[in-house]
Amino acid sequence: MSNEDLPNIIAVDDDFAVRMAMDFMFKKWPEYNLILAEDAKDALVKLEERDYMMMFSDINMPEVSGLELLEIVKGKYPELPVFMLTSETDIQNSITAFRHGAMDYLLKPPTVGSIKGAIDKTVEYLEEKAEKEKIDMTDFKQMVENFSPEEMGLTKSGSKNTEFTKLVNVLQEKLIHPGKVGRVHNLFLLSKSGIVISNLSANEVEETDADILGGMFTAVKNFMEDAFSARSDSSLNDIQFGNFHITFASGAYSELAVVYTGIINQASEEAIADTLIAFELENMQILEKWDGDLSKLETASEYLEKLFTDIDKEKN
Amino acid sequence: MEGFDDDEWAEMQDLYINHTSKELKKISENLNLESIDFIRTFGHNIKGSGGMYGFDEVTQIGLQIEIAAKAKDLDTILSNLEDLESFLQSKR
Numbered sequence: 001m002s003n004e005d006l007p008n009i010i011a012v013d014d015d016f017a018v019r020m021a022m023d024f025m026f027k028k029w030p031e032y033n034l035i036l037a038e039d040a041k042d043a044l045v046k047l048e049e050r051d052y053m054m055m056f057s058d059i060n061m062p063e064v065s066g067l068e069l070l071e072i073v074k075g076k077y078p079e080l081p082v083f084m085l086t087s088e089t090d091i092q093n094s095i096t097a098f099r100h101g102a103m104d105y106l107l108k109p110p111t112v113g114s115i116k117g118a119i120d121k122t123v124e125y126l127e128e129k130a131e132k133e134k135i136d137m138t139d140f141k142q143m144v145e146n147f148s149p150e151e152m153g154l155t156k157s158g159s160k161n162t163e164f165t166k167l168v169n170v171l172q173e174k175l176i177h178p179g180k181v182g183r184v185h186n187l188f189l190l191s192k193s194g195i196v197i198s199n200l201s202a203n204e205v206e207e208t209d210a211d212i213l214g215g216m217f218t219a220v221k222n223f224m225e226d227a228f229s230a231r232s233d234s235s236l237n238d239i240q241f242g243n244f245h246i247t248f249a250s251g252a253y254s255e256l257a258v259v260y261t262g263i264i265n266q267a268s269e270e271a272i273a274d275t276l277i278a279f280e281l282e283n284m285q286i287l288e289k290w291d292g293d294l295s296k297l298e299t300a301s302e303y304l305e306k307l308f309t310d311i312d313k314e315k316n
Numbered sequence: 317m318e319g320f321d322d323d324e325w326a327e328m329q330d331l332y333i334n335h336t337s338k339e340l341k342k343i344s345e346n347l348n349l350e351s352i353d354f355i356r357t358f359g360h361n362i363k364g365s366g367g368m369y370g371f372d373e374v375t376q377i378g379l380q381i382e383i384a385a386k387a388k389d390l391d392t393i394l395s396n397l398e399d400l401e402s403f404l405q406s407k408r
Contacts, residue, residue: 014357016335017365024320024328062357087364109368112319 006033007053009119012043012069013085014061018110022056025112032119040064044072054081054122056115058108059093067096074101081122085110183268184311185244186259187304189279194218195292197254198300200308217246217257251276253287260311268311275307325370329407332369336362337404344397349388356385362400373403 009032011022019036026034032053037043039061047055055073059066066084073080084097084105094105103122106114187200188210196214238247247264249256249272256276258264279300280287286296320328343351343358359381366374377400384392 015361015365016339017332017361017368020331020335021328021365021368024324028319060360062353108364 006031008033008035008050009054009056010035010037010043010046010052011056012037012040012061012066013056013058014039015058018058018085018108021110022115025110025115028112029116029119040066040069040072043069047073047077052077052080053126054083054103054119056083056085056106056110056118059084059086059097067093067100070097070100070102081125083118083122183260183262183264184258184308185261186257187308188214188217188257188259189276189300189304190214190217190255190257191290191292192218192253192255197294197297198304200301200304217248217255247272249273249276251280253280253284253290256307258307258311264311271307271310275303279303329369329371332365332371333404333407336374336400337408340397340400340404344401347390347394347397349390352385352388355393356382359383359385371403371407374400377403 009026011019011034013019013022013036016038019038022034023036026032035046035050035052037046040057041064043055043057057066057069061069064072070082070084073082078101081103082101084094084102085108086094086097086105087108097105103125104118106118185201187198189197189199191197194215194217196210199210199214201210237250238245244259244261245264247258247260247269249258254276256272256279258272282299283297290296339358343355347355359378361378362374363378363382364375366372366376366378377396380396381393381400384390384396
């Protein structure tokens with residue numbers, strides 16, 4: 001594995017002796033790539049150049065202090081775990097560092113044990129965080145897989161149960177922009193297998209979330225086709241989650257999911273169906289044998305942008 | 317330092333002595349009140365790093381330099397720089 005593939009750790013200290021000691025320490029841990037910075041300015045440049053797993057920083061540095069650096073770093077990289085290096089006499093600074101978002105502080109001089117302890121603590125924290133996110137999404141996926149009118153309370157009586165509320169809350173968080181005035185919050189163009197061909201969002205849906213949501217939309221769509229096919233009278237299916245709706249248009253090769261709040265009119269419904277038809281007509285030859293290569297369907301985003309404008313321009 | 321074997325430790329100490337000697341040379345060539353902040357930082361740093369590399373004498377000298385720099389006492393600084401030079405020479 002080249003250094004480029006290893007988790008990067010940045011250590012900032014104006015004292016060469018500390019940087020040298022850190023360099024020697026990290027020779028013991030080839031599983032990490034240590035980047036050294038001699039002051040805050042140098043650190044900020046290096047932080048721009050790659051992703052980092054964590055940062056060590058001295059507090060007492062000339063020009064820009066470690067605490068000032070911490071504040072800048074937490075503004076730009078809020079998720080980055082930071083450990084401050086401080087002397088016993090700087091305990092007040094250590095408290096300030098903690099308040100400014102440092103994960104912890106280490107007394108100087110750093111030792112093999114204290115640095116390794118901080119790395120292990122960070123790894124543990126990041127694993128727990130990833131696990132938690134995985135659990136959340138696993139639960140979410142399970143909710144989707146278990147999606148049924150009975151379990152979700154989507155019965156004729158309109159009752160709702162806890163599972164439905166949980167699903168609504170997750171979707172609300174991921175799909176609905178709280179400050180948006182218009183109607184459309186998200187547009188997802190999906191393959192029949194649930195791959196996200198293109199996504200246009202008012203809420204900056206993350207790529208990983210978009211993929212899972214793509215799978216969810218397909219599951220919901222399948223459910224809707226099974227559950228409501230008898231009373232469906234158009235190619236659109238619409239389902240309400242709390243205060244928002246998801247409307248699906250179904251084509252020969254793809255699906256279009258529109259997440260919106262309020263009401264959309266007949267013209268908007270037609271625009272959704274027309275958009276999907278136009279997209280499929282233009283790309284029919286590709287879609288027939290599509291291998292998952294998104295670069296072949298780059299025009300999808302243009303269709304979504306136009307549709308977004310068409311529906312969203314009519315404010316409630 | 318705890319966690320390093322003898323060879324590593326010896327290499328680290330050599331590098332530290334070399335680096336500190338170079339820094340000392342720079343300081344000695346610019347020993348005046350205009351560079352007092354730089355001198356204070358040097359004292360502060362070797363105060364911290366001396367013990368880290370097993371040289372408690374360096375830590376003591378660093379403390380004296382830091383105190384003297386705060387008081388802008390160039391005579392005491394000079395005297396301590398000479399002590400530091402003798403010590404570093406003895407370790408070469």
